Amino acid sequence: MEKAFQGRREDQRLVTGKGVYAADRYLDGETHGCFLRSDRAHAEILSIDLEAALAAPGVLAILTGKDTKAAGFGSPSPLAAYPGRGGVKIKAPRRQVLAEDRVRYVGQEVAFVVAETREQALEAAELIVVDYRDLPAMVDAEAAMSPDAVRLYPDFESNLCFDYEYGNEAAAEAAMAAAAHVTRLTLDVPRLVANPMEPKSGTVCYDPASGTYDLYVPTQGMTLMRESLSSGTGVPETAIRVHAQDVGGGFGVRTEGYSEYCTLMLAARTVGRPVKWSGTRSETFVSDHHGRAAKLFGELALDEAGNFTGLRVRWIVHGGGYLSQAGPLINTLPPGSHAVNLYRIPTVYGRHQLVLTNTTPTTAYRGAGRPNVSYLIERLVEEAARETGRDRVELRRRNLIPKEAFPHKIATGAEYDSGDPEGLLDIALAQSKWNEFSDRRARSRDAGMLRGIACSLFVEPSGGGRTPLEEGAIKFGESGSPRIFSTSGPSGQGHETAYPEIVARVFGVDPLTIENRSSDPDGPLLKGDGTIGSRSTMSQGNALFVAARELVKKGKDLAARHLEADAHDIDFLDGEYAVRGTDVSVALYELARRYPGELDTVAGMPSHRTFPSGAHVAEVEIDPETGIVTVVDYVAVDDCGVALNHTLVDGQVHGGIMQGLGQVLGEACLYDAESGQLMTGSFMDYVMPRADALSSLRLFDHSTPSPNNPLGVKGVGEAGTTGAVPTIANAVIDALRPLGIHALDLPYSPVRVWNAIEGHKRKG
Numbered sequence: 001m002e003k004a005f006q007g008r009r010e011d012q013r014l015v016t017g018k019g020v021y022a023a024d025r026y027l028d029g030e031t032h033g034c035f036l037r038s039d040r041a042h043a044e045i046l047s048i049d050l051e052a053a054l055a056a057p058g059v060l061a062i063l064t065g066k067d068t069k070a071a072g073f074g075s076p077s078p079l080a081a082y083p084g085r086g087g088v089k090i091k092a093p094r095r096q097v098l099a100e101d102r103v104r105y106v107g108q109e110v111a112f113v114v115a116e117t118r119e120q121a122l123e124a125a126e127l128i129v130v131d132y133r134d135l136p137a138m139v140d141a142e143a144a145m146s147p148d149a150v151r152l153y154p155d156f157e158s159n160l161c162f163d164y165e166y167g168n169e170a171a172a173e174a175a176m177a178a179a180a181h182v183t184r185l186t187l188d189v190p191r192l193v194a195n196p197m198e199p200k201s202g203t204v205c206y207d208p209a210s211g212t213y214d215l216y217v218p219t220q221g222m223t224l225m226r227e228s229l230s231s232g233t234g235v236p237e238t239a240i241r242v243h244a245q246d247v248g249g250g251f252g253v254r255t256e257g258y259s260e261y262c263t264l265m266l267a268a269r270t271v272g273r274p275v276k277w278s279g280t281r282s283e284t285f286v287s288d289h290h291g292r293a294a295k296l297f298g299e300l301a302l303d304e305a306g307n308f309t310g311l312r313v314r315w316i317v318h319g320g321g322y323l324s325q326a327g328p329l330i331n332t333l334p335p336g337s338h339a340v341n342l343y344r345i346p347t348v349y350g351r352h353q354l355v356l357t358n359t360t361p362t363t364a365y366r367g368a369g370r371p372n373v374s375y376l377i378e379r380l381v382e383e384a385a386r387e388t389g390r391d392r393v394e395l396r397r398r399n400l401i402p403k404e405a406f407p408h409k410i411a412t413g414a415e416y417d418s419g420d421p422e423g424l425l426d427i428a429l430a431q432s433k434w435n436e437f438s439d440r441r442a443r444s445r446d447a448g449m450l451r452g453i454a455c456s457l458f459v460e461p462s463g464g465g466r467t468p469l470e471e472g473a474i475k476f477g478e479s480g481s482p483r484i485f486s487t488s489g490p491s492g493q494g495h496e497t498a499y500p501e502i503v504a505r506v507f508g509v510d511p512l513t514i515e516n517r518s519s520d521p522d523g524p525l526l527k528g529d530g531t532i533g534s535r536s537t538m539s540q541g542n543a544l545f546v547a548a549r550e551l552v553k554k555g556k557d558l559a560a561r562h563l564e565a566d567a568h569d570i571d572f573l574d575g576e577y578a579v580r581g582t583d584v585s586v587a588l589y590e591l592a593r594r595y596p597g598e599l600d601t602v603a604g605m606p607s608h609r610t611f612p613s614g615a616h617v618a619e620v621e622i623d624p625e626t627g628i629v630t631v632v633d634y635v636a637v638d639d640c641g642v643a644l645n646h647t648l649v650d651g652q653v654h655g656g657i658m659q660g661l662g663q664v665l666g667e668a669c670l671y672d673a674e675s676g677q678l679m680t681g682s683f684m685d686y687v688m689p690r691a692d693a694l695s696s697l698r699l700f701d702h703s704t705p706s707p708n709n710p711l712g713v714k715g716v717g718e719a720g721t722t723g724a725v726p727t728i729a730n731a732v733i734d735a736l737r738p739l740g741i742h743a744l745d746l747p748y749s750p751v752r753v754w755n756a757i758e759g760h761k762r763k764g
Helices: 010-016 065-070 118-125 169-178 222-233 261-269 281-287 372-387 391-397 423-433 434-446 495-508 536-563 588-594 647-663 720-740 752-761
Strands: 033-036 043-048 061-063 109-115 128-134 161-165 180-190 201-207 212-216 240-243 277-278 291-303 308-320 348-355 448-460 469-476 484-485 514-517 570-573 576-579 585-589 601-606 613-623 628-639 699-703
Touching: 033 261, 033 281, 043 109, 043 161, 061 118, 061 261, 065 261, 109 118, 109 261, 128 308, 161 169, 161 484, 161 613, 169 201, 169 647, 180 261, 180 372, 201 261, 201 588, 212 261, 212 348, 222 240, 222 261, 240 261, 261 277, 308 372, 348 699, 372 391, 372 448, 372 720, 391 423, 423 576, 423 613, 423 699, 434 448, 434 613, 448 720, 469 588, 484 495, 484 536, 495 514, 495 536, 495 628, 495 647, 536 576, 536 585, 536 588, 536 601, 570 613, 576 588, 613 720, 628 647, 628 720, 628 752, 647 699, 720 752
Parallel strands: 033 277, 212 240, 308 348, 484 514, 628 699
Antiparallel strands: 033 109, 043 128, 061 109, 161 348, 180 291, 201 212, 201 277, 291 308, 448 613, 469 484, 469 601, 570 576, 576 585, 613 628
């Protein structure tokens, strides 16, 4: 009988130091590489002198932009292939794998040294002399849109590379004009560094006989990496074998075939030996694609009764010096699918402008645009309540989509599959003891502290993907125990626990008898995407569920043959096939041993989308003498569909909330406006969230099963961040409102909060 595993089965290996990450791979005869990176944001490359470096001890080769260009290497194409405003498509500059004629951000790869040891490669890289001619740097997206701004690409008409719109512009304008009240806000969303625990690293081995490359790199899914690297190098996907056992965090920045990996492929082919590069934390800061980096403008129209009648939004987004694959997509198309949040808003118009700047490219980061959507609309609702003198909870309740309206199609055409917004709100208010907050605020005031509370709702798209079909496979080894294969790669989600449990429920066996082999290049060649968009269980999990059911059905015919009975007389229960009314039976695993390969199954299902939702309440306390904000209580009520493993669900929500807290209370990646130098390039300058910033965290489940997949699941990996950003932000503003402070730019760092409070004192 299937037994639910308590906790995560992979944790014992990971916490005892037995995990195998990219830098833990050692290949016979491996060499070592080091990148020389640009130390300036915008400059022409006049010359590169390699003479001294080539003569250094142990150096085997040095690659520059001339080499990668001669090899035909370039950039993977952005995923935003759809038209924008006026039917104009995205203008995507060609990405230089190693800089050829210009550098366009600090940290861009200029040269790559291959030597016998890492130390020799590092020392040789320091001997390379690059002669630059500096150009003006553009690090502000709004300024870069100016007609007289320096163009990053002289052959482009401007630095605006994509202008995307959705909804009805004329109807939104009419709604604003006819409204009894319009609330308007401008919000700055800082650039963030994902900072996975494992820095970007890799080892590549090239086999000239077969023309194949074996890459040992951190990835969120082998199909994503194969496609991206193939697009950037021209090497067929079938010749790229991606290995990744353990990945120390992904958060969206471990999906793409970075320039470093393309360079490693060429280097391995050039020297004829494996080439290893172990990235540093400093390289993570400057070369991992960044997240967020947008300016948001919003207008919310209300009638006399407080009904929302229209929404108009505009985003100005940093694309960076080049475009990542996912960045243009997540900042344009998905936001329109949930722009109205959980509210009934009949008219919507959105315009999102993507701008090239002399900064590190941006991409999907936990939430992938969703936190921007929820942050903007929930701040609008909060301010609309204040401006119109309405209760903020009742204003939300008045405009919520009712449970009976699901599935619900919103003004932009997206259809929410299921949900109960009012039920989420009721639980969140009850569990946070919302009605007793005034007493808690009074006690904080008596102690000289400021206290605030806020409730935010959210809905987000999850699932879908680039491939119309998601496949999973189950194969039996010689022992008869099954191995399951999928295209997704774990980076902390618990796939090793979740996927075997899904298959075990169908088989009626102990999940510990099932081995998970995610992103295994020696497994079946499967269709599907990786671990992105909160889709793993919904997509790969459902594919494995379908495969398991098909296997059981296939096994029934095999058991009938083996037991010499009619298939209609065979029952399957708890891992065994039995002839009805007799004691004659055979175990599933025994059949697999006796008939090798006959039960192996590959199955697929369409890539569906779902819309998880939630209601979160945050309560904060601020010390006005220091500006320090402490989240003293946090309640999260989430609808992630059917929760198959609460340990994994809670872990994902915990992590997401902490990342949202980090964004609100401290994280910000800053560039010097004139030089384009990164000023927050280490943990000495870049604030990371700590456990003591969140005193109490309580999670509750209020799920409505999704009708869009057999398991009834929805995504959960990004819900915490999507809910936490607006909730904590609104709670901080609520704490500051008694001082007359109704707006403050993120992040709410101690110095920024303290300055706002001191500014109020001076005005008083």
